[in-house]
Structure formats: structure tokens, C-alpha cells
Amino acid sequence: MIKWSCVKQAVVASALSLSLFLGTVHEVSARSAPSDFSHIVKPLMPSVVNISTTTEISSERRFQGPGGAHPFEELFRQFLEDHRGGGRPRKTSSLGSGFIISQEGKDVFVVTCNHVISEADEIKVIFHDGDEVKAQLIGRDPRTDLALLKITTDKKVTVATWGDSRKTEVGNWVIAVGNPFGLSSTVTTGIVSTVARDIAARSSRGQGLADYVDGYIQTDAPINMGNSGGPMFNIDGQVIAISTAIFSPNGGNIGIGFGIPSDLAKQVIMQLKEFGRTKRGWLGVRIQNVTKEIASSLGLKNDEGALVGDISRNSPAGAAGVKTGDVILSFNGKKVKESRHLPRLVGETVIGKSVPLVVWRDGKEVTLSVKVGEFEQAQEEGLIDAQSGDKNTSKKDFILGLVVKPVKPALCERFGIAENSKGLMIVAIDPRSEAAEKGLRPGDLISEIKVEKEKINPKSLKDLETFILKARKAGKKQVLFLISRGGNLLYLTLGVGDSKKSK
Numbered sequence: 246m247i248k249w250s251c252v253k254q255a256v257v258a259s260a261l262s263l264s265l266f267l268g269t270v271h272e273v274s275a276r277s278a279p280s281d282f283s284h285i286v287k288p289l290m291p292s293v294v295n296i297s298t299t300t301e302i303s304s305e306r307r308f309q310g311p312g313g314a315h316p317f318e319e320l321f322r323q324f325l326e327d328h329r330g331g332g333r334p335r336k337t338s339s340l341g342s343g344f345i346i347s348q349e350g351k352d353v354f355v356v357t358c359n360h361v362i363s364e365a366d367e368i369k370v371i372f373h374d375g376d377e378v379k380a381q382l383i384g385r386d387p388r389t390d391l392a393l394l395k396i397t398t399d400k401k402v403t404v405a406t407w408g409d410s411r412k413t414e415v416g417n418w419v420i421a422v423g424n425p426f427g428l429s430s431t432v433t434t435g436i437v438s439t440v441a442r443d444i445a446a447r448s449s450r451g452q453g454l455a456d457y458v459d460g461y462i463q464t465d466a467p468i469n470m471g472n473s474g475g476p477m478f479n480i481d482g483q484v485i486a487i488s489t490a491i492f493s494p495n496g497g498n499i500g501i502g503f504g505i506p507s508d509l510a511k512q513v514i515m516q517l518k519e520f521g522r523t524k525r526g527w528l529g530v531r532i533q534n535v536t537k538e539i540a541s542s543l544g545l546k547n548d549e550g551a552l553v554g555d556i557s558r559n560s561p562a563g564a565a566g567v568k569t570g571d572v573i574l575s576f577n578g579k580k581v582k583e584s585r586h587l588p589r590l591v592g593e594t595v596i597g598k599s600v601p602l603v604v605w606r607d608g609k610e611v612t613l614s615v616k617v618g619e620f621e622q623a624q625e626e627g628l629i630d631a632q633s634g635d636k637n638t639s640k641k642d643f644i645l646g647l648v649v650k651p652v653k654p655a656l657c658e659r660f661g662i663a664e665n666s667k668g669l670m671i672v673a674i675d676p677r678s679e680a681a682e683k684g685l686r687p688g689d690l691i692s693e694i695k696v697e698k699e700k701i702n703p704k705s706l707k708d709l710e711t712f713i714l715k716a717r718k719a720g721k722k723q724v725l726f727l728i729s730r731g732g733n734l735l736y737l738t739l740g741v742g743d744s745k746k747s748k
Contacts, residue, residue, distance in 0.1 A: 529560020646678020
């Protein structure tokens with residue numbers, strides 16, 4: 246399965262700490278296979294940094310195993326409460342990788358992966374020489390799994406140079422520098438195994454999937470847990486990709502790793518630096534691939550394009566006259582070969598610009614004009630349905646990033662669960678929320694909510710709101726949820742904010 250945890254590794258009492266990646270400003274002219282890589286790697290090492298994060302873990306969460314609650318949860322909890330005051334929250338530390346991309350006076354900007362820092366209460370950057378500086382999160386983008394940090398320092402740093410991933414070819418050398426399993430400044434080499442790899446169908450990351458990346462660079466250069474967030478270099482010492490995932494049945498390297506292409510990463514990082522968030526074009530359609538069977542049934546010569554399965558309310562696509570069942574063949578003059586390419590084509594278009602959209606409808610091509618909207622604005626207005634599973638929700642309907650409804654026969658049929666199920670049904674999820682990052686999805690059942698000794702089995706939205714409000718007033722930061730999914734139970738925590746914040 247695809248492992249996205251290769252970037253971040255928890256640090257426990259006896260665990261190895263993780264280190265980060267480096268960038269480069271040095272160029273090497275050699276194009277043939279080098280006899281060794283030392284002259285390429287040496288100038289890169291000073292731009293390596295560690296990303297150290299600290300997260301407060303509630304007493305409930307610390308007993309959870311990989312699949313939910315530990316089977317001996319109550320036994321361990323009682324022991325620690327009796328002997329160590331186990332009811333108090335504790336802090337856990339993690340380390341990941343990153344690299345320096347620019348220095349402006351005393352301000353130094355560092356790139357890493359979103360999932361390295363997504364749950365952090367505190368972030369620190371550790372330089373190659375051991376100096377440690379507290380970092381500020383400038384912005385992050387779950388759709389590409391990228392994040393930008395800023396630190397303030399008087400020291401002169403080494404800055405990485407971006408390469409052009411569009412020129413990368415299968416068979417090119419790749420140099421990965423990072424800190425797998427806490428072994429700092431580890432250098433590994435390999436080749437580009439393929440370009441534009443689609444890993445969405447194989448990913449186990451669920452709702453946190455980086456859906457905007459339309460093609461990853463795959464390499465056999467050994468990368469493991471602790472490598473993510475750091476760069477992959479070509480033999481010119483330029484960053485052509487950012488390590489983000491590995492394909493592995495056991496969390497270790499088997500020679501298949503993936504990087505976010507630099508040409509995509511540069512655009513995202515520029516927006517995060519300028520706006521603190523991304524600003525992307527929005528069309529407002531839910532799409533799927535056109536198979537050979539679908540193409541044949543619609544009279545298409547080739548199995549290309551993006552089949553429109555649904556249209557968001559108040560969307561540019563709806564205003565332009567796009568219909569369910571249309572196949573989008575081209576957007577703004579660019580051919581849509583696969584559905585996964587459309588989000589990026591739309592995202593890179595100037596917001597507010599009217600562009601031609603060619604669709605296949607009723608056996609012929611139809612040209613429409615669509616005025617591109619802004620994805621992030623649509624999110625704020627509750628118009629994005631990609632993860633929600635419910636088209637008729639607005640921002641006010643969400644609590645902790647969720648829209649929930651009492652279990653009803655129609656919902657059970659819709660999500661394929663037993664009609665005698667009990668709890669609150671999750672029907673929509675804010676894709677920017679902690680709930681989405683932790684993998685909750687429409688169709689999950691909230692069976693129980695708990696804070697320390699207080700717990701309820703919610704049956705209505707009011708039950709959930711009342712419990713959350715009570716937890717906030719009591720100064721609690723997290724609530725433990727028991728989720729039922731496909732007959733399996735799992736525990737996870739969600740932050741509840743404070744009593745001064747609205748739901």
C-alpha cells in the first residue's frame with residue numbers, strides 16, 4: 246500500500262530521531278554517469294534541515310493503536326492514573342525532512358510536507374550544524390501535501406535551487422538526501438523509474454489524498470520513514486521532486502518511492518508565500534475516467550476525457566451549461582487525456598477568466614464558455630462537494646468539520662449500512678478540517694463521544710453540540726470519538742477549540 250507516513254516518525258524514549266533534507270545552489274555540468282557523487286552531494290548538505298514538531302496528546306489518544314483503541318486500554322489507563330497521573334495530557338515529538346528555498350534578510354523559508362506538520366502545536370527547524378530555531382507556519386496545502394515555514398536567523402544559509410521536473414526522463418539519476426529512521430544526512434541514489442505516476446487508486450491515505458497532484462515522479466532511490474518533505478536531486482544538484490510517499494507493505498523501502506514534481510511544487514510554494522494559502526481555479530464538477538466501455542456507449546472514438554458525474558451548486562460549470570453525463574474533452578484549448586489532469590488544468594487558470602470548454606454530448610462536440618471560479622472561496626462558502634458526499638450543505642451546517650444526521654433508512658441505503666445501526670451518521674466533511682486529515686468520511690457512524698469519564702451515545706445533532714460545548718467550557722482541548730465503519734470500530738480524537746470560539 247502507499248505509505249504517506251514516510252515523512253514523519255514519532256520520537257519516543259528510545260527511538261531514533263529523524264532528520265531532514267537539503268537543497269542546493271550548486272550546479273554540476275556532468276551528464277554522464279558520475280564515478281561518484283561526492284562532488285555533487287557536498288555542497289548540498291548545509292541546506293539540510295530537521296523539522297521537529299511537538300504535539301499534545303490527550304490521555305484517551307495515547308492508548309490508541311494503529312487501528313483504534315488498544316485492547317488493554319482500560320487496564321493501562323487505570324494503571325497510569327493510579328501510579329503516574331495518567332489522566333493528564335502529554336506531549337509527543339516527531340521529526341521530518343525539509344529544505345531551504347530562500348533567504349530574505351533574516352527571514353529564511355523552508356519547504357516540507359503538510360503531513361509532517363499538520364498536527365503540530367510547535368514546529369522547530371534544526372540546521373545541519375545543530376542550531377535550532379522556532380518556525381512559523383506560513384501556509385499549507387493538503388491537496389499537494391506541501392507546507393511552507395519561515396524562521397528568523399542572523400546566519401547565512403545555503404539555499405536549494407529548483408530544477409525543471411518537466412525535463413526529467415525515465416532513467417535519469419536521482420539523489421535523495423534525508424534522515425530515514427533518524428539516521429541523519431543519509432544520501433541514497435537511484436534512477437527515475439517513471440514520470441507522471443498516478444497513485445491515487447492505490448493510496449490508503451483516504452480523505453487526505455493529495456488529489457491535485459496529477460503525476461508523481463517515481464524512483465528506486467532508497468527512501469524510508471523520515472525521508473518525506475526532503476528533496477530529490479538530479480545530477481546538476483537541482484530539486485526535481487519532493488519525497489512524499491513510498492509503496493510498501495511494511496513501512497520500509499522496497500525500491501518504490503514517489504515525489505511531488507518541482508514544477509507543481511514551485512507554483513504552490515509561491516502562492517503560500519504570497520497569500521498564506523493557495524488560490525486555484527474552480528470548475529465545480531465531480532468527474533471520473535472514461536473507460537473503453539463508456540467511450541463505446543457514448544460514441545467516442547477514444548477513451549479520453551473526463552466524465553461529469555455531478556455538478557456542484559452555484560458552480561461555474563453549472564452556470565456555463567455543463568450537464569451530468571457530459572465528457573469534457575478539452576479545457577481552455579488543452580486536451581483532457583485523463584480525468585486526473587483536469588483539476589490541475591483548471592487550477593492553473595486565472596480566476597475570473599472566461600475560457601472555452603469542449604464537451605461530448607449526445608454524439609457530438611459542444612463548445613461552452615465557462616468563467617473560472619476560485620476553489621478556496623468555494624470551500625469557504627460550503628460549495629465544494631468532493632469530500633462531502635452531500636450537495637446541500639453550507640458552512641453553518643458543519644461542527645468540527647462534520648455534517649451529521651440521525652440514522653434513517655434512506656441514509657443507511659445510501660451508504661450501504663445496516664438499518665439497525667445506531668449513532669450519528671457523517672454525511673459531509675470539510676476537506677480542510679482535522680476530521681478530513683484524520684480520514685473520517687461520509688458513511689462513518691459516530692457511536693460514542695468521550696472526555697475522560699464523561700461519555701454519551703449521540704442520537705441527534707443537539708446531543709453532539711451540547712457535549713462539545715460542555716467540553717469547551719470545561720477547558721478540554723480534545724474529544725475522543727468512537728467510529729463504526731464497515732463493522733469495525735476505531736477511536737480518534739478531534740480538537741474542540743475553546744469556549745470563546747463558535748462551532
